[in-house]
Amino acid sequence: MKFKNADRFRRRIAAMAPAARAEIQKALVEGGNEIAGMAKSFAPKKSGDLAASIGVTIGNYVTENANVRGVQATGGGHDLSVTIHAGDGRAFYAAFVEFGTAPHEVGGIFKGAQHPGSRAHPFFFPAFRLGKKRAKSRISRAVNKAAKKAATAS
Template structure:
């Protein structure tokens, strides 16, 4: 796959990269709209990072470390940062549990999940794939014509 990507003409790479960036921006905007707005910090922490760079302490949307993709055509969408370390707890909820630390022994009732990240991803997945396919075909036709 990487060898095939390396042989793409520069115009095709730009066209595909533009489609990926447009799709990522669209997904991030939808996730921000859907995120709970208690303080707004969670919605503000949702970002699309190019080149596979992920903010420190991002907790939702991570893919495995050591991505072997093309940095110019890689976008990672994540939620959470050094100030917002609870994105996964909001997305998936928490089970009832006994507290530790300052309130040791007290019972936490748990929190219901408020999914904002993966439902948007699943809803936009087909649209993103179609957009990238169209960009690939368009650039291939342009390369074949010249």
């Protein structure tokens, strides 16, 4: 089978990749920052550590402790990966606030004491659910914009 203008088609596809990556990465970061901003505004502000721990990381994300949670959006490659995360060394309790805790026996210096548990105060996933559709739309627009640029480039 033969294609007319196959070389021109290949050039357009090759030109689209770098432009598309840049547009998609920008859209991922903007969407991530928007969701992280909402999560910060929803987070309880007792000390401010929890809200300060919420962030967006581009590329491979490595947690500094096991209690950090995140939601990752991956689009094929290191530079097209964004993680929105909550919790750090100071705000290790982010998941406890988000999901609550069951009644349990306390350890450490208060070993044996009964903790009544705590109610959940969701801040992370409500922000994610609110911002997800808008972020997806932003990424779709970025892909379309990149495709149009590549189509008119050569």
